[in-house]
Amino acid sequence: MRSYAETPPTGPLRAVVEVAWRAHTGTAPHVQRVLPDGCMDLLLSGGRAVVAGPDTTAHLAGSPAGGVTTGLRFRPGALPALLGVPADALRDRRVPLADVLDPGRRRLLRPTPAGDGDGDAAWLARLALALQAAAVDDRTPAPLPRPALRALAGGMPAAELADRLGVTGRTLHRRCVATLGYGPAVARRVLRFRAAAALLYDGVPPAAVAARTGYADQPHLSREVRALAGVSPASLAPRTGSPDLAATAGSARSGERVRGQVQANRSSDEPSGSATVA
Missing domain, CATH: 1.10.10.60 (Homeodomain-like)
Incomplete structure (x- = not known):
């Protein structure tokens, strides 16, 4: 059975991250409808780190049977400064993280974990903190208040x-x-x-x-x-309803919801979005 869970961020990440999440596909492949919401995500799935850019239309993302995806959903406008890349360069795209970062930030990357869930979440949190520290003097505009x-x-x-x-x-x-x-x-x-x-x-x-x-x-x-x-x-x-909108305990870009957030964008293999304007 497919599952989805969210965890609120702690410490300094609360300023830039809406929620940490994890989606498990279950015994059958799954297609998730990822809805646009102004957010961007850092994702880790199968040892592959990906940036999910801001969407302007729905994105259908597929996950294989047994697939586990861990992600950080960033507040609207927050991730570009951490990446050192303007958001429009990633619009409607899913891009390997290593291809996005400049050489200085790329040095912050460490070998990705084997995919044990908790290890993936810890890896993403450490990376986000490192990117947050590296972005202090970056010239990328600050997000709108x-x-x-x-x-x-x-x-x-x-x-x-x-x-x-x-x-x-x-x-x-x-x-x-x-x-x-x-x-x-x-x-x-x-x-x-x-x-x-x-x-x-x-x-x-x-x-x-x-x-x-x-x-x-x-x-x-x-x-x-x-x-x-x-x-x-x-x-x-x-x-x-239809398979790609089926509600489980999940996120807001396709129609799943947890703790007041529609989960339609985040519970897929390569999602990008959320449901509240924080």
């Missing part, structure tokens, strides 16, 4: 947000592209969808979800869900 992310998710126009942050619209656009992987307009769509997906999985009716998350009406919500997730809003509701 959480109130700004919430404002975008709530539909605030880019010009108004730029005024609140005391920057020009062009500066805000560059900062969004470098940290989130796309400009404010796409970020607004993705972050609002993230909030809507969490409510849909909680069983909130689509009309109420549309009203609560700033969509013009239920048809607007339906169009956006289909565009970003590739499925209807009903497919994200808790049910025994």
Whole structure:
């Protein structure tokens, strides 16, 4: 049986990591629908370390029978500074970590563990801490503050947000592209969808979800869900539905949920996302 579990980060990692997670495929291969949510992940599976970039549409990720994937889901905009790579360079991509890091950061890599689960999690945590320390003097823009992310998710126009942050619209656009992987307009769509997906999985009716998350009406919500997730809003509701949306104890980019987070993006072999704007 497929399983998924999350662990809250501790210590300094709490500033940049939303959650540590582990997915076990079980006895049959599994395909996970990974939904866009503004997050990026570091993944370790079968001794292979991968960066999952920010998604703009759903990504179908397959896991073999018995596969175990361990990951760190980073807060929106946080991982690019640690990697020293702008988020748009990794948009809609899954890339081996060694191919992403510059020579200085690549020296932080150590041989990956054999895949015993706990060892994988400890390896990822040590790596994230090392990358966090190495990024202190990096010139990659800092992520948007959480109130700004919430404002975008709530539909605030880019010009108004730029005024609140005391920057020009062009500066805000560059900062969004470098940290989130796309400009404010796409970020607004993705972050609002993230909030809507969490409510849909909680069983909130689509009309109420549309009203609560700033969509013009239920048809607007339906169009956006289909565009970003590739499925209807009903497919994200808790049910025994199609195989790639089956809910277990899991994460928010495909429709699984733990401790208030839709798990649709993180419980796959190569996921990239989450369900709350932290």
